Amino acid sequence: MSPQQKALMVPEKQGKLEVGSRNIPNPGTGELLVKVQSVALNPIDYHMVFLKHYPAVPGVDIAGIVEELGEGVENFRKGDRVLAHGAFNNDKAAFQQYTLTVASFTAKIPSNLSFDDAATVPVGLDTAVTSMYGEYPYGAGLTPPWAKSGSNDELKKPIVIIGGSSCVGLYVIQFARLSGFYPIIATASPSNEDLVKSYGATHFFDRHLPGNELKAAISKVTDSSICIVYDAISLQETQSMGWGLLAENGTLILTHDVLVKEDENKGRKAARAFGSPHAPQNQELSRGSWAMVEKWLSEGTIQPNKYEVLPNGLEGITGGLERLKNGQVSGTKLVAHPQET
Ligand SMILES: NC(=O)c1ccc[n+]([C@@H]2O[C@H](COP(=O)([O-])OP(=O)(O)OC[C@H]3O[C@@H](n4cnc5c(N)ncnc54)[C@H](OP(=O)(O)O)[C@@H]3O)[C@@H](O)[C@H]2O)c1
CATH class of the missing domain: 3.40.50.720 (NAD(P)-binding Rossmann-like Domain)
Structure with a gap:
């Protein structure tokens, strides 16, 4: 059996989020396997409009540690701390313990920032x-x-x-x-x-x-x-x-x-707006901005959002999404730690 991980999943359309097991994916060309340390929550995660194949893993704001490099990835090494914009695709989603990221939309986290700081950056x-x-x-x-x-x-x-x-x-x-x-x-x-x-x-x-x-x-x-x-x-x-x-x-x-x-x-x-760098109309522009992300963050040109850490790893995300949906979050990003599940 392939190595397993815990993931927060929607079992069927309009179903309730629950923690389950799924395979740890293998990185393809231009991709990285990342051990996810911190994820941030976004309104799109409760709208769930882009989830198409069930069970589905939501989440798009990712920060973690590079575990493995796919073919052709040159600028990263195993052990790098990185942030990345996930995609609406189970193997590239945030709310799990391991995920794949696309190298062009991944950047190293400068030493002045934590995983939690970094997770607040990609979608915004x-x-x-x-x-x-x-x-x-x-x-x-x-x-x-x-x-x-x-x-x-x-x-x-x-x-x-x-x-x-x-x-x-x-x-x-x-x-x-x-x-x-x-x-x-x-x-x-x-x-x-x-x-x-x-x-x-x-x-x-x-x-x-x-x-x-x-x-x-x-x-x-x-x-x-x-x-x-x-x-x-x-x-x-x-x-x-x-x-x-x-x-x-x-x-x-x-x-x-x-x-x-x-x-x-x-x-x-x-x-x-369609804020995903993976969308065909955004890819070229976003390759240019992602090439700047590490520099912007290390120099303080761009500051991450303030954040609040939710308890209970992936399980804590459900309550956080409820608060977002009810307009109970102000000027703050909610983040969670999948490894604490
Ligand atoms: N199209 C895309 O690609 C895309 C991408 C990302 C987000 N979005 C959408 O963009 C919106 C913002 O996302 P977010 O993550 O930034 O949300 P957020 O941080 O969770 O939004 C909370 C903030 O909204 C403010 N707010 C609520 N109602 C308001 C109103 N009537 N007038 C002015 N401010 C109001 C609140 O301000 P105060 O507490 O100061 O009152 C609060 O700080 C969401 O609807 C999300 O779905 C779209």
Whole structure:
């Protein structure tokens, strides 16, 4: 019998998560086998929309230790501490003790960060990167700051980030800073004002302000038209608010399906994020950003999210997902330790 591991699995469509056993997979060409030390939870893990084959293992944020290298993997060694963006595929999912990662979307964890810090990075960073720098309709098509040839297209242009304290929002704030946006205006609950400012927001507004009051408040901060609004939450009401703030020819970036009606004449657009680096439209861009991840993290250019560790290994994930679903997590990533199962 092949070596076994513990995994958190959904036995059938709409079934309940339970811990079971499955084979430890073998790495193919360009892949690494990773012993998973820390995983982070994301709303997609309770939506489960991308799970197709049951029993299914969810989870996409991975940090662990390289156990084995597949053919053609050059930049990693056995024993390296790494972070990686998992895929919607049982052998590449996060919520298990061993998983396969794709070398191009794996990076070494610098010594200043823990496995828990690192696990908070992949989904938030990739969602921000692909939706800001990817092409419409998946992104706003901004110039990636790491690929600049002297120009700084967004320098001193304003950006508004609705839901700045969300895990995605905190990466968007940081990339907005790297791109040169100013002012960086973020909304969140007042309890998260210091948090969003510590990640680079220059101005803060209470997310409970009605749209017209937010618009008036923003007009006191900047005379420039708002060409990029990032709605990290993308509910009907936040999309309407973001659409109302947007200038002609501006782009509203959304993390869920587009509910606003794009203009035919004014040219306002709405882009819908698809934050996986594995998606064909994101692969080239994401290979470029993943090549930067270790440097960004070691230099502190990009800061991971704050986190809370859940107890009971893989079993603790179910309760954590319930809290995420009920909106009981604020400005924090929940992480779990599969080896403690
Ligand atoms: N399309 C994609 O590829 C993709 C990828 C990743 C995530 N997503 C989606 O993006 C959304 C954010 O994900 P996440 O992991 O960043 O979530 P998260 O960190 O769990 O979100 C929690 C935060 O949301 C904020 N929030 C809740 N309702 C809000 C509202 N009405 N207005 C403004 N802020 C609000 C809360 O802010 P306060 O506590 O400050 O009030 C809280 O800090 C989720 O819906 C997720 O499904 C999509």
